[in-house]
Amino acid sequence: MSALRLLAGRDLRSGSESLAEHVGRLGPLPHPGSDLIETLVSSGLSGRGGADFPVGLKWRAAASGPRGSAVVVANGAEGEPHSRKDRLLMTCRPHLVLDGAFLAARAIRAKEVILYIGEHHQSSRVAMERALAERTGYERGQVRLFAAPARYVAGDSSAAVHAVASGVALPTTRKAASAMVQNVETLAHVALIARSGVPSGTLLATVAGAVAHPGVIEIESNRTLGEALSIAGGVTEPARAILLGGYFGSWLELQRALDLRLDPLELKAAGLSLGCGVIGVLPQSRCAVCETAGIMRYLAGESSAQCGPCYFGLRALADSCSRIAYEGANPLDIGRLQRWAKDVAGRGGCRHPDGAVRFLRSALETFAPEFAHHPAHSARRTA
Amino acid sequence: MSREHHLVVDRIKCDGRGLCAEILPERIHLDEWGYPIVAAGPIPDHLMALAQRAVEDCPVLALALARAENGKRPRR
Numbered sequence: 131m132s133a134l135r136l137l138a139g140r141d142l143r144s145g146s147e148s149l150a151e152h153v154g155r156l157g158p159l160p161h162p163g164s165d166l167i168e169t170l171v172s173s174g175l176s177g178r179g180g181a182d183f184p185v186g187l188k189w190r191a192a193a194s195g196p197r198g199s200a201v202v203v204a205n206g207a208e209g210e211p212h213s214r215k216d217r218l219l220m221t222c223r224p225h226l227v228l229d230g231a232f233l234a235a236r237a238i239r240a241k242e243v244i245l246y247i248g249e250h251h252q253s254s255r256v257a258m259e260r261a262l263a264e265r266t267g268y269e270r271g272q273v274r275l276f277a278a279p280a281r282y283v284a285g286d287s288s289a290a291v292h293a294v295a296s297g298v299a300l301p302t303t304r305k306a307a308s309a310m311v312q313n314v315e316t317l318a319h320v321a322l323i324a325r326s327g328v329p330s331g332t333l334l335a336t337v338a339g340a341v342a343h344p345g346v347i348e349i350e351s352n353r354t355l356g357e358a359l360s361i362a363g364g365v366t367e368p369a370r371a372i373l374l375g376g377y378f379g380s381w382l383e384l385q386r387a388l389d390l391r392l393d394p395l396e397l398k399a400a401g402l403s404l405g406c407g408v409i410g411v412l413p414q415s416r417c418a419v420c421e422t423a424g425i426m427r428y429l430a431g432e433s434s435a436q437c438g439p440c441y442f443g444l445r446a447l448a449d450s451c452s453r454i455a456y457e458g459a460n461p462l463d464i465g466r467l468q469r470w471a472k473d474v475a476g477r478g479g480c481r482h483p484d485g486a487v488r489f490l491r492s493a494l495e496t497f498a499p500e501f502a503h504h505p506a507h508s509a510r511r512t513a
Numbered sequence: 514m515s516r517e518h519h520l521v522v523d524r525i526k527c528d529g530r531g532l533c534a535e536i537l538p539e540r541i542h543l544d545e546w547g548y549p550i551v552a553a554g555p556i557p558d559h560l561m562a563l564a565q566r567a568v569e570d571c572p573v574l575a576l577a578l579a580r581a582e583n584g585k586r587p588r589r
Contacts, residue, residue: 473550
């Protein structure tokens with residue numbers, strides 16, 4: 131059977147796919163038994179929430195846990211500011227997400243499925259509730275909806291488990307309850323693999339910034355970043371750089387970026403990641419330093435303030451960036467940024483500081499000339 | 514291999530009191546905000562007693578000695 135696509139079927143602007151349409155398009159949810167986990171391992175599917183973790187390995191480990199006590203958390207928190215793909219998927223193809231979540235529950239013998247949806251993602255929540263109402267009573271009884279607070283760290287997998295277990299959507303270092311957290315797009319891919327036996331070969335990405343048609347695209351992973359930009363209507367003005375992977379991602383020189391293929395393994399080999407799937411285009415007309423300073427300020431503010439190195443370190447890094455942005459370049463702050471970025475990495479309870487530092491380091495590298503010669507100017511040019 | 518011990522910090526518990534860095538400056542120094550930076554690698558035998566003392570004296574119980582499995586450094 132040939133590969134299927136996530137967003138095939140009815141026009142995305144015309145709302146949710148009903149159960150009848152869903153089954154008509156893809157056939158009923160199969161009962162693949164224990165083979166599914168091995169199929170997932172060989173499919174090479176990796177998590178689409180940002181961490182790229184191999185799905186089959188995660189499920190295999192979860193399936194070896196204690197029987198029946200586990201929970202599946204379908205992570206649709208989508209706290210990444212420019213990302214829209216999880217919301218769109220839940221709104222337009224809710225049954226794919228449900229299929230994937232039920233397959234996961236069956237595979238790891240979990241009793242409960244929790245749909246962890248961003249509290250402001252109203253249409254996604256409504257669509258998932260409506261889709262659930264079309265499913266069997268047994269399936270409905272398995273599912274609980276949980277609103278994820280609108281915070282960047284709420285989507286962290288330990289925060290998701292913490293939230294559904296104790297109502298606190300903050301990352302934790304305590305040993306998690308036996309819960310398996312999986313991004314909603316990942317679950318939808320599983321629903322396709324369970325039917326066709328092969329991965330769709332596509333992924334969802336959100337193209338943002340200076341393109342003609344910003345928004346969500348479904349694209350084959352063997353295509354390039356340049357092709358992704360073309361699908362989004364192409365760049366609308368000369369571009370300075372691409373931000374690949376959202377605020378935990380990396381800035382790339384435009385010329386280097388265009389020919390990169392989106393395949394997760396290829397990106398990994400190049401030291402990169404598609405992360406949550408955000409592809410941002412920074413035009414030459416915007417100041418790269420001010421843009422970086424604005425994002426660092428945001429990430430510092432989104433620290434859950436539980437760990438010193440993250441809370442104080444990110445704030446200090448953001449301050450240094452802002453000083454360069456407002457008062458102009460100075461070697462002292464450049465030195466601090468380099469030193470503190472090294473100090474902060476790997477020293478949080480979750481990966482928030484690691485992601486922020488990865489983003490900052492790529493900015494210091496890609497925008498080295500701008501950081502070195504930045505004139506003093508106000509933050510008015512920042513988004 | 515299994516006898517190698519690493520110092521691990523629970524970053525959420527850690528309050529930056531700094532006792533550990535005073536007890537074991539050979540392996541721990543403080544960052545600019547007073548939080549410990551632990552040197553990578555296993556604790557050598559001659560420092561084990563001090564490492565244990567640093568663990569015991571941490572006022573918020575954020576420091577622990579963990580055994581490395583398969584040569585991998587434990588993280589938490």
